[in-house]
Amino acid sequence: MADGQWYEQPGAVFAAAVGGLVVVAVIVFAVVQTSRHSTAPSGTDLPTTTTTTTITTRTTTTTTTTTTTATTTPETSSSEPPPAETTRDTSALTDTSTSTSTGTTTMSNPYSTTTPPIAGAS
Numbered sequence: 001m002a003d004g005q006w007y008e009q010p011g012a013v014f015a016a017a018v019g020g021l022v023v024v025a026v027i028v029f030a031v032v033q034t035s036r037h038s039t040a041p042s043g044t045d046l047p048t049t050t051t052t053t054t055i056t057t058r059t060t061t062t063t064t065t066t067t068t069t070a071t072t073t074p075e076t077s078s079s080e081p082p083p084a085e086t087t088r089d090t091s092a093l094t095d096t097s098t099s100t101s102t103g104t105t106t107m108s109n110p111y112s113t114t115t116p117p118i119a120g121a122s
Contacts (some may be wrong), residue, residue, distance in 0.1 A: 051115040058107045 006012055 049118070053114055055109055057109075060105045060107070062103050062105070
C-alpha cells in the first residue's frame, strides 16, 4: 500500500471535494425551489411597492463688493511758506467708487433615476 493514511491519498481528497460541491449544489437547489413555491398566508395583503424620485436643486448666490478710494493731496512748493492750519473740505478731492457683481450658480442631481410604472397599478 502507498505511504500515508487513506484520507491523505489523492483519490480520497478528490472524492471529498466532489462530494462537498454536490452538497452545496443540492442546498442551493432546495432553497431556490422553496422560494419559488412559497406563497403569502391567506387573508393578508401584500404591500405595493412605490418608488419616489426626489430631485434636489441647490442655488448658491455669490456677491462680491469692491470699494476703491483715491485721495488727492495738493502739491506744495518749497518757495512758499507752509499753509496755515485751516480746516478744508476735502470731500471734493476724494474719489470713491463701488462696484458690485452678483453671480448665480445652480446645481442639480445628474444621477436622478426614473422607474416605469408597475403594469396594472392605478
